[in-house]
Amino acid sequence: MLRRLSLALAVAAASNGLAWAETAPLSTKTDLVSVYQEAVNNNADLAAARADYAARKEVVPQARSGLLPQINAGANLTDTRTEVDSPSVRADRSGTVYQATLSQPLFRADRWFQLQAAKATDEQAALQLSATEQNLILQSAETYFAVLRAQDNLASTKAEEAAFKRQLDQANERFDVGLSDKTDVLEAQAGYDTARANRIIAERQVDDAFQALTTLTNREYSSVEGIRHSLPVLAPSPNDAKAWVDTAARQNLNLLASNYAVDAAEETVRQRKSGHAPTLDAIAQYQKGDNDALGFTNTAGSGVTYSGDVEQRSIGLQLNIPIYSGGLTSSQVREAHQRLNQTEQLRESLRRQIVQNTRDLHRAVNTDVETVQARKQSIISNQSALEATEVGYQVGTRNIVDVLDAQRQLYSSVRNYNDARYDYILDNLRLKQAAGTLNPGDLEALAQYLKPDYNPDKDFLPPDLSSAAEAQIRSVRPE
Incomplete structure (x- = not known):
């Protein structure tokens, strides 16, 4: 069976x-x-x-970027008129300014x-x-x-x-x-x-x-x-x-x-604790622009006009000390x-x-x-x-x-x-x-x-x- x-x-x-x-x-x-x-x-x-x-x-690269140099560039186009009542003087200025800024963190614990x-x-x-x-x-x-x-x-x-x-x-x-x-x-x-x-x-x-x-x-x-x-x-x-x-x-x-x-x-x-610590950055800046017209005119209609390029360089340190942030x-x-x-x-x-x-x-x-x-x-x-x-x-x-x-x-x-x-x-x-x-x-x-x-x-x-x-x-x- x-x-x-x-x-x-x-x-x-x-x-x-x-x-x-x-x-x-x-x-x-x-x-x-x-x-x-x-x-x-x-x-x-x-x-x-x-x-x-x-x-x-x-x-990681995002966090590392905060310790690397930061370079910015820009341009300004301006047309400015300034008037003074006494003595009666008027200043006109127009021009384009180009600038570049380099910032290098030196001490950023955070x-x-x-x-x-x-x-x-x-x-x-x-x-x-x-x-x-x-x-x-x-x-x-x-x-x-x-x-x-x-x-x-x-x-x-x-x-x-x-x-x-x-x-x-x-x-x-x-x-x-x-x-x-x-x-x-x-x-x-x-x-x-x-x-x-x-x-x-x-x-x-x-x-x-x-x-x-x-x-x-x-x-x-x-x-x-x-x-x-x-x-x-x-x-x-x-x-x-x-x-x-x-x-x-x-x-x-x-x-x-x-x-x-x-x-x-x-x-x-x-x-977060290092938010209380100071920060130190090195700053370098370069500016260059043209003044199409820079003139001063008095009430009698006489005056003087300047024109030409303006160039400026600066370098320095920027220290920031946190004291109170609410x-x-x-x-x-x-x-x-x-x-x-x-x-x-x-x-x-x-x-x-x-x-x-x-x-x-x-x-x-x-x-x-x-x-x-x-x-x-x-x-x-x-x-x-x-x-x-x-x-x-x-x-x-x-x-x-x-x-x-x-x-x-x-x-x-x-x-x-x-x-x-x-x-x-x-x-x-x-x-x-x-x-x-x-x-x-x-x-x-x-x-x-x-x-x-x-x-x-x-x-x-x-x-x-x-x-x-x-x-x-x-x-x-x-x-």
Whole structure:
């Protein structure tokens, strides 16, 4: 009976797999690394993050400009008439004056600290961009394996529907020959209807998962390569939570960015305090203009007229000593201190969260290792239990409800097993991201276990399932 049940699962999977192969040719299958590369090239969020970084890094040249020479040039065109009552004199003047001014800051403490704060902000922005790029690695894997998870769930749901349909057909046959009552048929019908509804929902979830992949990469996909059941399921290396936490403290990109945020806030405090300090600038100015007419005329109508170019040069120092600004500078210092305190507290909160996440993910990976094996054994045990229940139903010691429940348990264990596999893969990547070590090479390592000819309707079950179930039966049943 066990062999008959195993073959029934395989036949149901193969028949459904034929339809899948017709709609998704193997030549169109996409692998994990290709999806990630498409995400890097086309992801809108990453493009926005890069543009944001390119904009934020401009704070450095903007702050540096306050310490560099400033050169201005201009021209004035004037026509002036001046009259004096006593003695009665009138002066007329018109002309064009060109001027250029050079200003070189000699002592500007506020601008110096502003530059240091800008440099720290630039480093923070660069690390935040790196964190976004690193997060795209995880996001690509999550979206990719969400498709595989949905496909495997659909495959098990279709196999479950087929099994419930066979059970319904069998119940009808038994009812027709008088071996069971109408209740068995109704129970089997209810089980089949539920399985059919679950299959419809699972089909939509597959479409949703592919749509998420399209949103991530701006590319359309019809199928992707699946992960082999031979993927090693191993504990994290090193299997020491403290070592992972120490690595996260040194390398987590978001935490490193928060350190630079604190540095920028400290420099801003110094900048605000230096608002009380004097400033010293060197000023050089050059003027040249022509006087078209410069005349003085008295009441008798006599006078004198001058004309010619005027040229003037000046150089000097300009000292400014702030004395009182209405409390503005003191208020800005207090504000900067509070912003610094805020940034330090945010960094501490982030540090604690990273420590928690790293420890939680370390435990999760270890739990996933045991869960994958336990879920696989659960499939074997539930398959054996279903066989025993069907035998009991045939001889009258079990009823149809027991059989239907056993079938539900079997396919639930299949889904739990596949969920555990994908949880293990993603928790490993999340642990590496928390530690700051996640890189594209981790996806390339996973790609080695992808199966180009993966068919969800056949490959959602471990290939050695039947032999393992038979071995379990032999261990508990005498020859």
